[in-house]
Amino acid sequence: MHFPDRALPAALPATRWLRADDPDWPPLWRVLDVPPPAVHACGVTDALARPCLGIVGTRSASPRGLAVARDLARRLAAAGWVITSGLARGIDAAAHKGALDAGGLTVAVMATGNDGCYPYAHRGLLAQVRAHGCSITQFRPGTPPLKHHFLQRNELLAGLVHGVIVVEAPTDSGALDTARRALNAGREVFAVPGPVDVESSRGCHQLLREGACLVEKAEDVLNVLGAPDRTGLLTADAARAAAAPALPDHAAARWLWDRLDLGGAGRDELRRQWPGDEHGFVEGLTALELAGLIRRLPGGRLARRLWPG
Numbered sequence: 001m002h003f004p005d006r007a008l009p010a011a012l013p014a015t016r017w018l019r020a021d022d023p024d025w026p027p028l029w030r031v032l033d034v035p036p037p038a039v040h041a042c043g044v045t046d047a048l049a050r051p052c053l054g055i056v057g058t059r060s061a062s063p064r065g066l067a068v069a070r071d072l073a074r075r076l077a078a079a080g081w082v083i084t085s086g087l088a089r090g091i092d093a094a095a096h097k098g099a100l101d102a103g104g105l106t107v108a109v110m111a112t113g114n115d116g117c118y119p120y121a122h123r124g125l126l127a128q129v130r131a132h133g134c135s136i137t138q139f140r141p142g143t144p145p146l147k148h149h150f151l152q153r154n155e156l157l158a159g160l161v162h163g164v165i166v167v168e169a170p171t172d173s174g175a176l177d178t179a180r181r182a183l184n185a186g187r188e189v190f191a192v193p194g195p196v197d198v199e200s201s202r203g204c205h206q207l208l209r210e211g212a213c214l215v216e217k218a219e220d221v222l223n224v225l226g227a228p229d230r231t232g233l234l235t236a237d238a239a240r241a242a243a244a245p246a247l248p249d250h251a252a253a254r255w256l257w258d259r260l261d262l263g264g265a266g267r268d269e270l271r272r273q274w275p276g277d278e279h280g281f282v283e284g285l286t287a288l289e290l291a292g293l294i295r296r297l298p299g300g301r302l303a304r305r306l307w308p309g
Contacts, residue, residue: 015042015114018136024049032159032185036138039156042114043134047105051228053081053221054157054164054182055098056175057091058200063295063303064262065168065200066094068192072165073098073106075218080228082107082133084161086153087122091167091175096129106133109157111149113141154178163188163225165215169203176203179212188224190215195263248291252276252284257304260294264303 083099099106158181194201
């Protein structure tokens, strides 16, 4: 595992060690059979004393999985949950970004010291997390991301949250390890179903067979755990709707939009189905791209975006 010999800038937000007598010590850690002896925290540490909810999944996430994780995080953060994840590529990063989209709080549980960042490419995201929440770790500054550190990170995260949502995970993934640790700690486990022929769906389907709560939308989670601030959900949705660009006023653009989803569809196949001429098809496609509403996928496929840009 590669870890660059580069640390974050020296001017970090306030960092300190937290112990059980600290007012920001997470309430759920107080009832663990074996609580962590101490954690090193960086950022807005009172986020830890608020209700936390984990969203985890594979690093090799599909566009659909990234969109689902980000939307769930946005809606649940707007409802008052502190979105907690592991700062990894893929689903973890999407979860942190969704919480930030909503102006909510988020916590990154790290497998390194707080003076490092793994992956290093997420140092900008980590800075945002610390400005709107905090990062926590059991490891001292200077500690690299060794393999067994990720298992310790999973244990720390599982004990911190009221529940864990798994979005896309193979059967041998760290996300399933986190879910099982959460279950052992008496937390709720949720899973998002996916296509039956995709490896990254199998871990979620295994959890569902074992009794995890099925999640299709944020309300499925709120119906089980409730919402610390349910009024915030409506406010965030209204703000998102107001900020979203309107669908272009173009017949082909509307036709294409109705036939696209997060998984994508083949451009050539869409062109064959389009009843109009080539010029109109290209104009509609260009209008959607300029509005930031679609993205191009490998293999000549097109898919919707949930977030413009």
